[in-house]
Amino acid sequence: MSNSDKPDVDLQDRSIYRAWTSHTIRYNDLDPLGHVNNAVYSTFVEAGRTALLQPLFMENASLKIDTVIVRSVMDFHKELRYPGAVDIGTSVLRIGKTSVVFANGIFGRETGVCHASGEAYLVFFDLVERKSTPPPKVFRDALEAVMIG
Amino acid sequence: MSNSDKPDVDLQDRSIYRAWTSHTIRYNDLDPLGHVNNAVYSTFVEAGRTALLQPLFMENASLKIDTVIVRSVMDFHKELRYPGAVDIGTSVLRIGKTSVVFANGIFGRETGVCHASGEAYLVFFDLVERKSTPPPKVFRDALEAVMIG
Amino acid sequence: MSNSDKPDVDLQDRSIYRAWTSHTIRYNDLDPLGHVNNAVYSTFVEAGRTALLQPLFMENASLKIDTVIVRSVMDFHKELRYPGAVDIGTSVLRIGKTSVVFANGIFGRETGVCHASGEAYLVFFDLVERKSTPPPKVFRDALEAVMIG
Amino acid sequence: MSNSDKPDVDLQDRSIYRAWTSHTIRYNDLDPLGHVNNAVYSTFVEAGRTALLQPLFMENASLKIDTVIVRSVMDFHKELRYPGAVDIGTSVLRIGKTSVVFANGIFGRETGVCHASGEAYLVFFDLVERKSTPPPKVFRDALEAVMIG
Numbered sequence: 255m256s257n258s259d260k261p262d263v264d265l266q267d268r269s270i271y272r273a274w275t276s277h278t279i280r281y282n283d284l285d286p287l288g289h290v291n292n293a294v295y296s297t298f299v300e301a302g303r304t305a306l307l308q309p310l311f312m313e314n315a316s317l318k319i320d321t322v323i324v325r326s327v328m329d330f331h332k333e334l335r336y337p338g339a340v341d342i343g344t345s346v347l348r349i350g351k352t353s354v355v356f357a358n359g360i361f362g363r364e365t366g367v368c369h370a371s372g373e374a375y376l377v378f379f380d381l382v383e384r385k386s387t388p389p390p391k392v393f394r395d396a397l398e399a400v401m402i403g
Numbered sequence: 404m405s406n407s408d409k410p411d412v413d414l415q416d417r418s419i420y421r422a423w424t425s426h427t428i429r430y431n432d433l434d435p436l437g438h439v440n441n442a443v444y445s446t447f448v449e450a451g452r453t454a455l456l457q458p459l460f461m462e463n464a465s466l467k468i469d470t471v472i473v474r475s476v477m478d479f480h481k482e483l484r485y486p487g488a489v490d491i492g493t494s495v496l497r498i499g500k501t502s503v504v505f506a507n508g509i510f511g512r513e514t515g516v517c518h519a520s521g522e523a524y525l526v527f528f529d530l531v532e533r534k535s536t537p538p539p540k541v542f543r544d545a546l547e548a549v550m551i552g
Numbered sequence: 553m554s555n556s557d558k559p560d561v562d563l564q565d566r567s568i569y570r571a572w573t574s575h576t577i578r579y580n581d582l583d584p585l586g587h588v589n590n591a592v593y594s595t596f597v598e599a600g601r602t603a604l605l606q607p608l609f610m611e612n613a614s615l616k617i618d619t620v621i622v623r624s625v626m627d628f629h630k631e632l633r634y635p636g637a638v639d640i641g642t643s644v645l646r647i648g649k650t651s652v653v654f655a656n657g658i659f660g661r662e663t664g665v666c667h668a669s670g671e672a673y674l675v676f677f678d679l680v681e682r683k684s685t686p687p688p689k690v691f692r693d694a695l696e697a698v699m700i701g
Numbered sequence: 702m703s704n705s706d707k708p709d710v711d712l713q714d715r716s717i718y719r720a721w722t723s724h725t726i727r728y729n730d731l732d733p734l735g736h737v738n739n740a741v742y743s744t745f746v747e748a749g750r751t752a753l754l755q756p757l758f759m760e761n762a763s764l765k766i767d768t769v770i771v772r773s774v775m776d777f778h779k780e781l782r783y784p785g786a787v788d789i790g791t792s793v794l795r796i797g798k799t800s801v802v803f804a805n806g807i808f809g810r811e812t813g814v815c816h817a818s819g820e821a822y823l824v825f826f827d828l829v830e831r832k833s834t835p836p837p838k839v840f841r842d843a844l845e846a847v848m849i850g
Contacts, residue, residue: 425576426576426578427574427575427576429575429595429596429598429599430595430598430599430602430606431595431598431599446578446579446580447578449578449579449580450578450579450580453579453634454635457579457634457635485602485606486603486606
């Protein structure tokens, strides 16, 4: 099942990801089934996005711009077990007028196996006007630098 | 944007939900933006599913059947603020050979506003054979009882 | 073992608590042992404190005062199971020059059983001066109103 | 304020810790104050304990022994900020008839600063008899190997 309108993009393929961050699995990530609870995957891909966006927001705080998530899609391929660590890949799939779509992949650090992949749709938000807004050029440039294709 | 292949189903419409559970928002659900973090929405819709499935699993533990999530889709319509509570609506959209698709809606308890809606795809899993399996009749009957349309 | 220097205060006694809030247990609160993970108890007692403090902070935002936690003590008496709900009792044990000590009790909503009790030590913090500070009178008055004894 | 009855043990001193594990800070660990929420500290010290205990439990599953936490004490010395990572130190302070007390320290990986320190009291639990039990020799030996002094 495709979850992208770029049909030639395979979200389980490590080579499509432009930015990487790593996180360890905690005992408290586990649920009664003994594997990492599905909500933690949202936390992992958020961590991947934030590693990209946080420095931008810090350096450009005067622009009063933030992003809000409007849609997330996650495909779960293989459960995550404790102990272990994950490498989280992040790329930009598309940039719209006021939006950006990220591709995300969660890979076992030791194995390289893709445990989950997905997309996150965010909208740029003007904190003063309280409405969506096109991304300032400094944001757009940074996002294009990690765009696929 | 439709996230269902039943195009006539509006996931933001309270009346499509057959089962309900309620949860309170905790201070620790908030992130630095001061609203409920997006990962908590996954926890809320899981809580809705579990309220339905847990009794079934408990009563039929001898069948050694569980479910695993294979896909989640969430549309975020309006941020959630503290303090407050949510009503979580759950229905079954489709039952496949070894799978089931749930519809989920998260509504403000006071306001009735739909803050998020989505779908969760689960697969029935035989804990002994370690592979996917058609749902036993008792599960299928329970799921059909909360199916839309 | 006493965890208070008011030796006549029994933290497991519902009648000592002056303020109450209620929270539901979520499936995702459970850990591989099938009961609520110990970190969630910290979230529950924080929720109890916040229900008291948050309105104060909102109404007095111009004072630029916050609190930081400097010590927590929690005694776990009985595990919490899903599904269920808890009543969280909060009182003030002591007010110091720049600090306040809260007493906390977590009780099963259905049973009234005390599942955990403890203390949280907080310090008032001047957000402008970036240092601890005596609580303004409006805070002190509100805390004295829920003080034990 | 001492939180140990071994008054000569300084829980903020890295050199007292016998076992170490490391974890990354996640954006979702942050609360509205922009720092790591206090409940996450419980998750960190649990991760330290679990790194020690989990292999023991796995290798000795046939003994049907587990541990339950009965008391936690945490002193918060300095807030944790994102991004970053922590080194979590764990030692055994005391072994009782059916209990064990762990010492915990949470240190900034880059800075070596002690952000929090504390103790966790656990009881050994016989999963068949459903009551507390003295630790089997294999557990006691492993705990003594990381005991202070």
